[in-house]
Amino acid sequence: MASLKVLFILFDGAEWDVINPLLKRGELPHLAKFMREGSHGSLRSLDGTALASPILWTSMASGKLPYKHGIKDFYDTANAVRCVRLWEIFEHEQLSIGLFGHLLTWPPRPTKGFIIPDWCARTPETFPPEFGFINSLNENKDWQHLLSSGLRSMKHGMRPATALVCVREALREKLFHPQRLDSYYRQRLVQLGIHVDLFVSLLRRYQPYFSVFYTGLPDAVHHQYWQYLEPEKFPNVPKPEVERYGGVIPEIYQRLDRVLERLLRETSPETLVVIASDHGGEANCEEEYRWADIHTENFIEALKLKGLMTAFRVGRKVYLRLRNSATPLGSTEEVAAFIRQAVFAASAHPVFEVEVTGEREMTVETVYLKEELEGQSLRFPDGRLVPVEQVLRLTPRISGNHSMNGILLLRGPNVKKDCEITGASLLDVVPTTLALVGRAVGRDMDGRVLTDAIEPHYLETQPVKYIDSYDQLLGKVTNETIEDSDLGMETVKKRLEDLGYIN
Structure with a gap:
């Protein structure tokens, strides 16, 4: 048990329907090898909730449903998490951890290891503090920013080969001024290379028992480039653009395959490796290309609730959250009633469907096709x-949406080889991990141990143990009031807009 370690590799939005054709063509050799050496299958996301990454990753990290962990949207922070997450169990045992990019790890706190917060971080802080520059890599501003951010990474473990790529791309941007879709994914590939170098350097320095590497790259390119992957599902995609961008998503997955190989080189046969995504991806042709889409920030301004309400969009639905229980329009129900009463001036027909989903939450979507709205x-x-x-937005913004099934792959001691997992939920990841490392599973967790992926002899000699609650054991406070601060909110909004979740 002393030599056992755990590594989570998290690919936000990774989708089997993209992976499988690449596997058949032999273009993901390292993932194919991993599958032969371990267990794999679809990972069902959460029904009845927004397919928003902060909510989903927190459920995966805790094994608990959102009503238990308390996370509502992209604007929450680590302070809002109301239950124990997996790494806190290991910290309680005085084991070291290393978190790179896991959502809702800002603000970071001192630990035996390192915490590099995610792209939703409101300020650059990290632990240790000298890695604060990493957060600026998420800005994707211009070639000068790209170059300066890369050069700052040199003394912290960035390889010369990665530095050369950074310089090359910076020069390319300066000299040729590429269009947005030409630079969007290339900048993120540079960012990924730097992140991997820094993570490997941190792994070697701190040797954590439990570590996480997260990248949002699959999800980001799904949103922007899916229409070029499946142009037949969309109206009037220009053929030259299909030829130019049709290979972007496959290229990203091929790069992630090489990232996987690089990270696995840092492991031993005694390392339990978990690869997962929080949801999958699919064509957004129905929602984005036919139905009118709410312009989130303008909608909030039209309600005269700027600064009092946050929003994000997944598919047709916009998820609204009041930051205070009292507003100029009244309570949550009164705000919802106000929105329902918005009508077309010419016909007096209602425009929005509204569902109140919580004490301060609601969803809103339009009930009209785009062609019915022009000039109204x-x-x-x-x-x-x-x-x-x-x-309302009447022109397409993103072409890839979230789907219900992500990916799950396991490899390591006592994991079955070449085994296909069925019926797995993202709530099952933590219980299964705890069982495989000989720890008790919390009875208050909503997931189960995926025994079909575990060698029978291990379950015979190490039957699954249970504890009532790690929240109780670690003294996690579950009823505290979280202060809602404006600190860094505009930074988060800019990143959400870049991904297509708002505006």
Whole structure:
């Protein structure tokens, strides 16, 4: 047990329907080898909740449903998590941890190891503090920023080969001024290379018992490039653009395959390796290309709730959250009623469907096709007229959406080889991990141990143990009131807009 370690490799949004054709063509050799040496299958995301990564990754890390862990959206922080996450169990045993990019790890705290917060971090802090520059890599501003961020990484473990790529791409941006879709994925590939170098350097320095490497790259390119992967599902995709960008998503997965090989070189046969995604990806043709889409920030301004409400969009639905229980429009129910009463000025037909989903939460979606809305105006209950184009988006923004099934792969001591897992939920990842490293599973966890992926002899000699609650054992406070701060909110909003979740 002393030599056993755990490594989580998290590929946000990774999708089997993209992976499988590449496997058949032999283009993901390291993932194929991993599958032969371990167990793999689809990983069901959460039904009845927004397929938003902070919610999903927190459920995976805790084995608990959202109503237990308390996370609502991209604007929450680590302070809002109301239950123990997997690494805290190991910290309680005085074991070292290393977290690189896992969502909701800001603000970081001192630990025996390192914590590099995720792209939702509001400020650059890390632990240890000298790695604060890493967060600036998420900005993707211009070639000068790309170059300066890369050079700062040199003294912390970035390889010369990665530095050369960084310089090459910076020069390319300066000289040729590429279009957004040409630079969008290339900048992120540079960022990925730097992140992998830094993570490997940190692994070697701290030798953590439990470590996590996260990248949001699959999800980011799904949103922007899916129409070029499956142009037949979308109207009027220009053929030259299909030829230019049709290989972007496969290229990203091929790069992730090489990342996998690099990270696995840092492990031993005694390392339990878990590869997972929080959801999958699919074409967004129905929602994005037919139905009108709410322009989130303008919509909030039209409600006169700027600063009092946050929003993000997944598919057709916009998820709204009041930051205070009292607003100029009244309670949550009164805000919902106000939105329901918004109508077309010409016909007095209602525009929005609204569902109140919590004490301060609701979902909103339009009930009209885009072609029915051009030139219209909306009338709000207070009599204001607003052009429809101000609060609704009538042109496509993203072409890839989230799907319900992600990926799960396990390899390590006592994991079955070449085994296909069926019926797995992201809630099952932590219970299964705990069982494989000889720890008790919390009875208050909502997931189960995936015994079909574990060697029978191990279960015979090490039957699954249980504990009532790690929250109780570690003294986790579950009813504290979280202060809602504006600190860094604009930074988070800019990153969400870049990914297509708002505006």
